[in-house]
Amino acid sequence: MPAPLVGRKFGVSTIPVPDRETCREIRVLGLSGSSRYEPGMSKSEKLLQRALARFEGYGCTTQFIRLKDLKIYECEGNYSENPSYCTYPCQSSMKYEDDQMQDVYDAVLACDVLILATPIRWNNHSALVQKFVERMNAIENQYSWFGNPMIRDKVAGLIIIGHVDGVQHVAGNLMNFFAWLGFHMPEVAIASWVGENDEDTTKDWAQIESNKYTQEDLEDLVSSSLRLACALKRHGAEETGRSK
Template sequence: MPAPLVGRKFGINIIPVPDKEVCKKIRVLGLSGSSRQQPVMSKSEALLDKALAQYREFGCTTEFIRLKDLKIYECEGNYSENPAYCTYPCQSSMKYEDDEMQKVYDAVLACDILILATPIRWNNHSSLIQKFVERMNAIENQYSWFGNRLIRNKVAGLIVIGHVDGVQHVAGNLLNFLSWVGFHIPEVAIASWVGENDEDTTKDKDLIDNNRYTQEDLSNLVLSALRLACALKQQCENEQECAGQ
């Protein structure tokens, strides 16, 4: 006879804390894809802030970038004309003097862990995250066409917040992208929350803050990404493959 359905068990899947000495070598980048006018208005960004604070408690170095604050031009699809035209540095970065995507490239290439935070927009990630994804073509194409892998020994995770929308759809798309460009995906890669279908977003912040499963997922995301990044860092140092990273 099957066991009765009693819901998800809380507190039984806690990720062990990694070696704190190794943690001090880890650099974490948080990218916010929220388009809210005021930072305090974004619920996905609030969880990202909390995640970065947890990383700092382990001695990690953190950096935060709000994509909305940067002038980033759309990908112009140079790859579609000829793969050799999709280069790094990106053609758009060189074409437009006020394009600020290079700040994002530099931060991504310097980090050991990347955490993307996005709201759900009609069952998809935000347009700001999509612009980031498309502009990362310049990084991915360095390997697929030119044979130069720029994303190596890096870990990525997601924070996804929505209302009556599809977390798994958004996560599936973004994790596929992150894996494709070379990121490792940790044991727990997603912290999420989806609101009720009453559409009352005014109470979301309190519901998220008090949802013990979302908060546990966030801690496990932090720890599992950190454990994997530490393991990659140690392996890299042992094999001396990380010169210049």
């Protein structure tokens, strides 16, 4: 007799978090890819802020960046002309004095854990996130063309919120992107929520807050990211010790 369709199991596994002293060494960057002008309007950003608060509760240092607040020029595709033209520092950062992408580069390179939050826009991540992705070519190309890997022992996780189907598509694209950069993915890499077909976005936040699965995923995203980041940092320290 087939098992009854009761939905996903809740609370099946609890991911333990390393001790607070270990977590104090972890630096977490939260990147918001929402295009909402006013802070607090974006649901994906609200969940990101909640995740950062939980990281802080475990003793981590956090940094929050709204891509919307920065002047970031588009990638000009120098790689397409010649891979050696796609450099770090990025050509656009050097070309435009008011370009602020270097602030993002610095934050990414300094963090141990990066949590990227995005809404779903027509079955894809936001245009702001796409601009970030393309400008990160300067980092990725340092490894693929110049043999200089700039991303080592870092963890990436995602928060994806939308009102139409598309979480897996967005997650697949972004996880592929982070993998090419050299990031590691935790066992629970995604916290997400997708609204109903009625398109009534006015009730979304209440439903997100009451959705026990989304809240569990958010907690597990934080916990598993911390576990992996601490393990990678410990492994890096051991490798450094052996090389001396």
